[in-house]
Amino acid sequence: MAEPRSRHPDLNAIGMAAVFSALAHPARARIVESLLTRDDWTAGNCASFNLPLSRSSLTHHLRVMSDAGLVIQRDHGNRCEVVLRKEELDARFPGLLDLVRQGARERAGAR
Amino acid sequence: MAEPRSRHPDLNAIGMAAVFSALAHPARARIVESLLTRDDWTAGNCASFNLPLSRSSLTHHLRVMSDAGLVIQRDHGNRCEVVLRKEELDARFPGLLDLVRQGARERAGAR
């Protein structure tokens, strides 16, 4: 169990436009932000993001994010685990996650 | 002459999602890259970007970029000047332009 799925691309095959696209949608940005704040384990089950979306829409966004190399999904029996590819992203796109963090901070109210 | 147009927002009113959206399109990323490499003056007339687009499509993309706070357009008689809001962007979204530069480098062939 806990097998990662296929469709988790090599980050070297991902271009800047693809990650920008993936992060351009508020819901997806929120998911990344959410994974960033759970700093030590950076994971969560799908329902824990508290987004105003149906389950199928959430599935859709997670698929887009997986295709863009942002996250990895692992099946855990019934649930699924979403893991941010933090170190890989930091290495491949330095500064990107800092921008996401900044967006989170600003949305949180301070400005 | 050389009046900046209206519709050039305060960068504090621009969110992370908006800039990511604006940079997510290859043509627009190319324009920013192009403006970045002309490092000392960061400007150019509209036709100098060498994009496979009609003039009206280019106008459209420049408008999107203006609305997203990436560039300022000034009318110079017949031509228009496009200026990247470099310092402002660096202050508001630190690291963002570095990512664009990286995208340009990678597209240029090296990797």
Add this chain to the structure above:
DNA sequence: ACATAGGTAAGGACTTCCCCATACCTACGC
């Protein structure tokens, strides 16, 4: 004055994206 060239605006065709409802499938608890 005239033609030309750069830029814009409006409209339509086409595609892509976003979201939902539905149906289904698999694990878990009883």
Add this chain to the structure above:
DNA sequence: GCGTAGGTATGGGGAAGTCCTTACCTATGT
């Protein structure tokens, strides 16, 4: 076994994005 709950796949409706053509406007050059 049965119900329930989390996740996925599919399809459709609607919105948004992209690109072009056409028409127009203004400045430049002759």
